[in-house]
Amino acid sequence: MLMFFFSIICLSWFIAKIPEDYFVAETKKKSAWAHLGSFYKFSILIIKNILGLVLFVGGLMMLLLPGQGLLTILAGLILMDYPKKFQLERKLIAIPSVFSTMNWIRRKSNKRPLRPPQ
Numbered sequence: 001m002l003m004f005f006f007s008i009i010c011l012s013w014f015i016a017k018i019p020e021d022y023f024v025a026e027t028k029k030k031s032a033w034a035h036l037g038s039f040y041k042f043s044i045l046i047i048k049n050i051l052g053l054v055l056f057v058g059g060l061m062m063l064l065l066p067g068q069g070l071l072t073i074l075a076g077l078i079l080m081d082y083p084k085k086f087q088l089e090r091k092l093i094a095i096p097s098v099f100s101t102m103n104w105i106r107r108k109s110n111k112r113p114l115r116p117p118q
Helices: 002-017 038-062 069-079 085-093 096-108
Strands: none
Touching: 002 069, 002 096, 038 069, 069 085, 069 096, 085 096
16 A cells, blocks of 8 residues: 555656656766765665665556556666666666656656657
């Protein structure tokens, strides 16, 4: 139940924060935390990966329960750090229903639509 409410309330905010060109090219983006010390970077990395894992597992559960399963899985995968991350994200965003739903949410948040992967 908690994941269902989280997906309704917070997932829209998270999707609106994704840069519109995020899925276009695999470029090394400068971290917003580059100026922090290594302890803080490591702490943020741990928290980000734990939150991503919770979203991923919650999204898997939402495939069977009410909620936005695929979008929650995608949000979890975007947050986590793992090998071949960008390729997997692009495969998921290439699913037409996922891509159109993400752009629908971005339109509701007055954000420009995501550019499709090339």
